[in-house]
Amino acid sequence: MSAIDHDAAPLPAPAQRRWPQRLRAAGMRLVLTTLAGLMLAAIVHIVTILLIPVLSQRDAAHAYRELGAEGHAEIVPLARGSGALPALQEADPDVITAVCAYDLAAGPVRVLARTGTLPLGLTLHRQGGGVIYAITDRAAIRGVLEFLVLTEGQYDERVANDEEGETSRELRVVSDTQRGLIVARVLAKRPSDRGDAEALAGGVRCGPAD
Amino acid sequence: MRILDLAYILGLGAGLGLVSAHWAVAGRPAVGKVEVGSWMAWPGSGSRGVDPYMRAYLARGVHLPLGAGEGVELIAERSDDGAHLDGRCRYRLSGNVPTTRGWTLGVTDGAGRPFALPLDRASFSDAEIVRGEDGALSIVAAAAPQSGNWLPLPAAGRFQFRLRLYDTPVSSQTGETRAANLPRIARLDCR
Structure with missing residues (x-):
């Protein structure tokens, strides 16, 4: 170097x-x-x-959360500007839809629907999306569809309270969210069926189980 | 320079991420779509395990999709020859409908709303149509009056056919349905 x-x-x-x-x-x-x-x-x-x-604050669970407070499902509008409620989107104009919101914080909810001649479907929509349960009037026993909506904890409690050795006959549907919507849909095949369809859909009862 | 790089990364990430998310769920998402002939369905939308894109799409408006055991909604945007459905054309819907307790076939705009037409007929139900001797379906959709089962269309512009099947075994296995079991949509002529 x-x-x-x-x-x-x-x-x-x-x-x-x-x-x-x-x-x-x-x-x-x-x-x-x-x-x-x-x-x-x-x-x-x-x-x-x-x-x-x-x-989202604009989804069906928020729009219809006040419905059903009187113990029965309430019919929702299909067209805009027909009342204070937001209209149901992408709905079939031939179907009457009634909604009942549930909140399981106060205990299980019992749903009771009487069936008629028109096709009726009941679905459980949980808050945040997803259909937990769907049943149609073909499952009705003596013209009545009845089931209980409860949380996992309430379900366990009910099973524990069942009589030993006896099978319970009630249908229990577990909801993994506390809030959600019970939706009743009745197909009015002809315009003249609309009255019957509205009575069927609006007649679905939903209230405290006990 | 470092700050410029960071701003570029954040701008690109946030901008592209938000725009792509908005675009993916602005309409019905491509994820979970089942196509049978000209008809499209999203059978997963009414189930417990609805996919995140469909869930986001449904949460952006007041939607209550049909439950998986309750029924299924089929949407057609194109005729069998692949052209977009347009109010200036005449269409014939023919063939079969899967076994159901009831069905309705309606004409709607892209957002699923019926058109406000002078004639109050936005849809047909299975009880309302007149059938041929073989019991097959034949409905003509056109803006001008037609003989037989006529479903009015808007004078011009795109539209959709919506076929809703209630209480059908197809609802849980829509993807396995053959196109022959659903109505064909033939374009007859255009103005």
Whole structure:
């Protein structure tokens, strides 16, 4: 290592030779930051999709949460501007829909529907989306459809209180959310059936089980 | 420079993530869709295990989908030749409907709302149509009056046919239904 060798060290490259390197570095950084941005976008996408049902205030569970307070299902409007309630979207105009909201905090809810000649379907929609249970009037016994909606805890309690050795005849449906909607739909095949259909759908009773 | 990079990553991530999520659930999502001939169905929408995209779509409006054991809704946006359904054309719906307790066939806009037409007939139910000797279905959908079972259409613009089957064994296995078991949608002519 002599002073001469030291002097022969390469001089700094001219400015024009550094540009490609700078460009390459900048390109690399752009690619890396874009990749990081895309990964973040995927996370934001998934979180948004999962949060919409949780945070939505415009869904059916919020729109119809006051219905059924009088112990029977109430008919919901199908067209806008027909009352204070928001209209049901994508609904069949030939079907009468009645809704009863439940809150299991106060105890299990008993649903009782009398069947007629028109097709009737009962469904349980939990808050946040998903149909927990669906039953049609073909399952009716002597013209009556009856079941109990309860939470997991209330179900266990009821099973524990059942008489030893006896099978309970009541139909018990476990809801994994405390709140939800009981929906009764009756198909009015002819315009003249609408009165009967409204009476059937609005006549579905829902109230405390005991 | 670091701050610029970070701002770029956050802007791209939040912007693209939110826009893509909005786009994915603005209409009925492609996830979970079952196609049979010209008809589309989302049989998972009425089940306990509804997929997150359908759940998000349903939560964005006042929707109460048919339960899996209650019935199924089939939507057609195109005729059998693949063209979009348009009010300027005439269509014939013919063939069979799967076994049900009852069905309705309606004409709606893209959001599922019936059109406000001068004639108050937005749909047919199974009890309302006149059938041929063989019991097969034949409905003509057109803007101008037709003989037989006539379903009025808007004068122009896109529309959908919605076939709702109530209390049918098809509801839980829509994907396995053959196209021959559902009505065919033939385009007759256009203005």
